[in-house]
Amino acid sequence: MTESRPPLLQVRGLTVSVAGPAGRLRVLDGLELDLEEHECLGVVGESGSGKTQLLLALLGLSAPGARVEGSVRYRGEELLGAAPARLAALRGRRLAMVFQEPMRALNPYLNIATQLTEGARAHLGLGRREAEARAAELLATVQIDAPVRRLRQYPHELSGGMRQRVMLAMALMCDPEVLLLDEPTTALDVAVQAQVLDLLRAVRERTGVATLFVTHDLAVLAAIAGRVAVMYAGRMVEHAPAVELYGAPRHPYTQGLLRSLPRLDQPLDAPLAAIPGQPPDLADLPAGCAFAPRCPSRHAACAVPPAWRALSATRQVACHLDGAP
């Protein structure tokens, strides 16, 4: 009997709410996404859009007191409400995360070897020597020179780009199936950012690790993501293959983001079309579409929240689109 395999990660109706001063805030609202094996899905959003909350919820790391509803399945296995021991066994082993600020994510008191090998020793039962050999190998993979010497160094002895590469090596230690990246290049200079992106491409080509890449930077995503999801105020507003999203964005927010980027391939004096207003306060969201107050094409229908609907087999949008049904 042939049965289609479930996606590597399947997220349905994921909603996360936290207690705020005036009632509960929905930091994530009804998120839907699939991550297939070997692909790279980009998630783009501003601060408060819920992109980091998404990664934390996938790993069962939402803040204590947060209410998490919906469904997160890993190879068909429900992770929401799974036993803490089961989640601990998956985290770092099957699903590995790279955080935005490597200096804060690394422990300043422990040398690189200790931090790199901790996961592999716990998950794979490797001895210290074996684990360190693997760590040195991975440091070489992420293009850190003299890896054996680096293992004895401490985070403050490394440059920012090197620290981020150490974080990537750490995430790869147990050969995970899913790599979750939270703004992995944001704290880096542009040249180092390009290096880390190069490196990610090379690693993905070699290991085939599926990747969820979260960032605020549409230009960075264009270099790596095959599909892109756009988030606004805790909701997904558009999802499409990268070529379609950048070439013909449908949601006015995506259109606005792309038009407001200064870019080197535009005529010198072309003005930027900024999105007016500011990202909404989650405690005070408009009743209808959250983007409506800033939207250049809003109309009467926008007083009702737009449904998440398919435009094609691979493309969805949450927008009334000029009143079209």
Add this chain to the structure above:
Amino acid sequence: MSATSAPLLLDVRDLEVRYALGRGRLTAVAGVSFQLPQGESLGVVGESGSGKSSIARALLRLVPARGSALFLERDLLELRGRALRATRERLQIVFQDPHGALDPRMCVADIVAEPLREFRPAAAAHRREQVQRMLARVGLGAELLGRYPHQLSGGQAQRVGIARALVLHPRLLICDEPMAALDVSIKAQIANLLREMRDALGLSLLLIAHDLPTVRYLCDRILVLYAGQVMELAGRETLFRSPLHPYTRALLAATPLPVPGRTAFAGALPDPDSLPGADAPGCRFRQRCPLALPRCGAETPRLRAVGATLVACHRADEPGMDETHPAP
């Protein structure tokens, strides 16, 4: 008016900033010179550690510096007391962290009125009106007058910072990464506001930034800084059409574009693990340079004119050097 015929607003020569560092010293700015004609804007672009913020701080006299910086014909680095205070009226700054730059105990009206109280104490009668007018100009309504910084969004706080800087009608506005801390959808608003103010008030900008698209959008001329030294200085058309320094070209190639499949090119620029000392001979970029020759380690390239560009590279005038950059 061409760059050479306009009277100079700012003339910086051999600017040097050194910091004590443990037992040694760190030279953050190692002999930087540039001129800024009145009404023009200059972008200073470089990576973290290139010394770009130190230049801004030195001009504002927030860190000690050597060299000279003539601003409206007076040397900013020599001024003291009342004369120094008087130049501050003409030279203002906008900071990167919009909230960190505002006093949390003052409301918006007081923040924007403070420079007026300091510099125009006699004109108290019009102060409130001037403040309101300035706030309106930067796109803030009168309902914000009584708010405190923690009640403002990042974009609003940056607008307040800009209003405070412009309320005395300065000639030169130094902006230290004014968009870097803002949300994507707000960055363009602030960039457009700076552009509008620049044009409406005949203001010169000295814009410090880490990325080329931002300085390209706002500045007439661009100075590329590396390890405290000027690598290249050119008008923006020239710089983006034919960048001459290998570092400028590497920065251009590494700048991502929102175009799927177009990959930024990293190869030419390895991690800056260690820089040669400031006093050691040779080009400071040579360890990361794909074109370095033995000469580059022995002889420091001087900033020299090649066409309309000032560039510090021994190889900048070799045939074809202005054509080989991987264009975005």
